[in-house]
Amino acid sequence: MSTNILVTGAGGYIGGSIVADFLTSTLPSLKNIQITAAVRSDEQVAALQTLKNVKVIQLKLDDEEAVANAILEHEIDIVIQTVSSVNATLSLPLVSALGKRKAQTGKPTYYVHTSGLSAFYIATGWPEGNTSDRDPLFETAKELRDSFPIRNTDVSITEKAKEVGVTSFIVVPSQVVGRGTGPYNQLSVLTPRYVLGAIQQKKMHRFPNDTVIPTIHVKDLTSLYAILVDKILTNQSIDANERGFYFGISFNLSTATFHAHLAPALKARDLIQDTNIDIWSLKEASKILDVPEGAVGFMFNSSGIINHHTQERLPGWQPAVTEDVYLKNVDDEITDVVELGEAKSSLLASLKTM
Known part of the structure; x- marks a missing residue:
């Protein structure tokens, strides 16, 4: 008997990649699932129907x-929500x-929510010091x-679920870095904006400080979701509810590096004039990255010290893309932007209307 899974935001970067990668997963438990993909637009429907x-x-x-009605009609037992970490009314x-x-039905049901690491940054009010997934x-x-x-969304969901x-x-x-596998949007928001901005300006820019940002490749992130769902389907005991926070982090990436x-890599393609990297002001960064000034630091120049034990807490999850592997293949980020342009992101669209 198959298990029915609903993936929301399936027209997005993460949601679309989850759907596509679940379909090709080698995990035996995922061979026996039926995926329902929830999207917003007719264009996204047409794209997802190719799967x-x-x-x-x-x-x-x-x-x-x-x-x-959708949950009951399609007999959904597991929801993977990837739409909004900010607005609890969508979850x-x-x-x-x-x-x-x-x-x-009397059967267990499961809700897997996609949050954001910024909830654990000092800049957003989280306590100073190291944060661990073994903390309360x-x-x-x-x-x-x-x-x-x-944070309010995370808490509201956990309380409501209980x-x-x-x-x-x-x-x-x-x-999240790397090209996604979904049929509609395959670009993340952050790194492609750096690349696109540099190409448009014919010049690389950076912030004055070297920020170290926790990072994960999209295929390692979808693997994390797959392992989590596998634990659910095979009735393995893992932390859930108040203890069910799982950090998707593979390595810490220095922005200077x-x-x-x-x-x-950009210069080798003659996409920038030279390899010198200029320092930009907040106003310049806002213009080049094409986001409001108030969102620049929050989105592109924030970090936090996170001690995570995801590999121990989800046995079987092993990130494949390390920092060395990512940097060795950084030219792929340029190829993605050259071929795909800008992310089809509702987040970017909403920021531009601020």
Whole structure:
């Protein structure tokens, strides 16, 4: 008997890659699942319908009745939410609907939420010092929930899931790099903006400080989701609910090191004039990266010290892309931008209307 999984944001970078990579996974448990992909637009429907063995639906996630109907009609047991880490109203109806599904069938239901690492940055109000996934993250987030919307979303989801009897997990991706595998959007937001900005300016720029940013390749991130779902499907005991925070981090990337590798790769293609890297002001960065000044530091120049034990807590998950491998193949980031242009990102679109 197959298990039905709903992936929201399946037209996006992470969601689309999850759908595509689940379909090609070698995990035996994932051979026996039915994926329903939820998207927003007709264009995304057309793109996702090119995938075999995937049901594609359009779904407004803030419409509680529509969400409940979709969960019950498609007999969804597991939801992987990748749409919004900021707005809890796009997630709570999914949790409530899974609660109804459990009440209807008597079978367990599971909610896997995609959060954001910025919830654990000092710059957003998280306590100073090292943060570990062995810490009481939920309790701290609950105390600080009103100071940052992503924390409030994480807490609200966990509380709601407990209330309606749904088992919940919070996956916390770091900076995600690499080309995605989904059929609609294959570009992340951050790194391609650096590359595109440099190409447009014919010059590399950077912030005055060298920020060290936790990073993960997209194929290692989708592997994390796959291992997590495998643990669910094979009834293995793993941390969940208040203890169910899983950091998606493969390595820590120095921005200075990244730029030092990227500049000569761009110059080798004659996309920039020279390999010298200029320092930009906040205003210049905003213009070149094409995001509002208020979002520049938050999105592109923030970091946090995270001690994670994801490989121990999810046995079988082993990141394939290390820092050395990524930097050795940094030219791939340029190829992705040259071939694909700019990310089809709802986040970028919303920022530009600020």
